[in-house]
Amino acid sequence: MTRVFCIGRNYAEHASELGNVVPDSPVVFMKPASALVEAGSSVPFPTHGQDLQHEVEIVVRIASAGRDIPQSGAMNHLDAVTVGIDLTLRDVQSGLKARGLPWEPAKAFENSAPIGDFVPLGTGLDCRAMEFACSVDGEIRQQGDTADMIFPIPVLVAHLSSIWTLQPGDLIFTGTPAGVGSLRPGDLLMASAQGVGEFQWRITD
Numbered sequence: 001m002t003r004v005f006c007i008g009r010n011y012a013e014h015a016s017e018l019g020n021v022v023p024d025s026p027v028v029f030m031k032p033a034s035a036l037v038e039a040g041s042s043v044p045f046p047t048h049g050q051d052l053q054h055e056v057e058i059v060v061r062i063a064s065a066g067r068d069i070p071q072s073g074a075m076n077h078l079d080a081v082t083v084g085i086d087l088t089l090r091d092v093q094s095g096l097k098a099r100g101l102p103w104e105p106a107k108a109f110e111n112s113a114p115i116g117d118f119v120p121l122g123t124g125l126d127c128r129a130m131e132f133a134c135s136v137d138g139e140i141r142q143q144g145d146t147a148d149m150i151f152p153i154p155v156l157v158a159h160l161s162s163i164w165t166l167q168p169g170d171l172i173f174t175g176t177p178a179g180v181g182s183l184r185p186g187d188l189l190m191a192s193a194q195g196v197g198e199f200q201w202r203i204t205d
C-alpha cells in the first residue's frame with residue numbers, strides 16, 4: 001500500500017503569497033498513489049481547469065510502520081528522500097476554497113504527483129536541511145531549504161502518525177516554498193534537490 005500524504009502551507013512565504021495565514025498545526029491532504037508520475041514521463045495538461053501550477057516539494061518515504069511516533073524517533077521511520085511536484089489547478093482550488101469544499105479536484109487528479117527517484121537516507125543525506133528547486137524551460141522558479149519548514153519533518157511524521165498508522169511505502173510531500181507559478185503545454189518542468197539529483201517532466205496537450 002502506498003498512500004501519498006501532502007502538507008499545505010509549510011513555508012511562511014508561500015502561505016502569505018496565497019493570502020493564507022500560517023497554520024498552528026499541519027494542513028494535511030492526500031493524493032491517490034495513481035497520481036504519481038515517474039521522472040522522464042510526460043504530464044498531460046488537465047482538461048478540467050486552466051491554471052496548472054507547480055509546487056516543488058521534498059518527499060520522504062516511510063520505511064517501518066508506526067502509530068503515535070514521537071518526534072524524537074521519527075527519522076528512524078524514514079528510509080529515503082526525493083523531490084516531487086504537487087501539481088495544483090489553482091483556479092479550481094480557489095473556487096473550492098471559496099465554497100468551503102474539498103480540494104481533491106484541484107490537487108488529486110490523474111498525474112498530479114510527478115516524483116523523482118528515491119535516494120536512501122543515512123548516507124550523509126539529511127532531509128532536514130536540504131536545498132531544492134524547480135525550473136521551467138531552464139528558468140528557476142522556486143528555491144527552498146527544508147530547514148525553513150514551519151513544521152519540520154519529525155513534526156510531520158509525529159502528527160500524521162497520530163491520525164493514521166503509517167505503513168512502509170507511504171509518502172509525504174512536505175510542502176512548497178514561495179514562487180509557485182503557472183505551467184503551459186510544452187513546458188519542460190525540472191525539479192532538483194541537493195544530494196538527490198534532478199528530474200524532469202514534459203507538460204503535454
Ligand code: ZN
Pocket residue numbers: 006007008055057086175176
Ligand atoms: Zn503543495
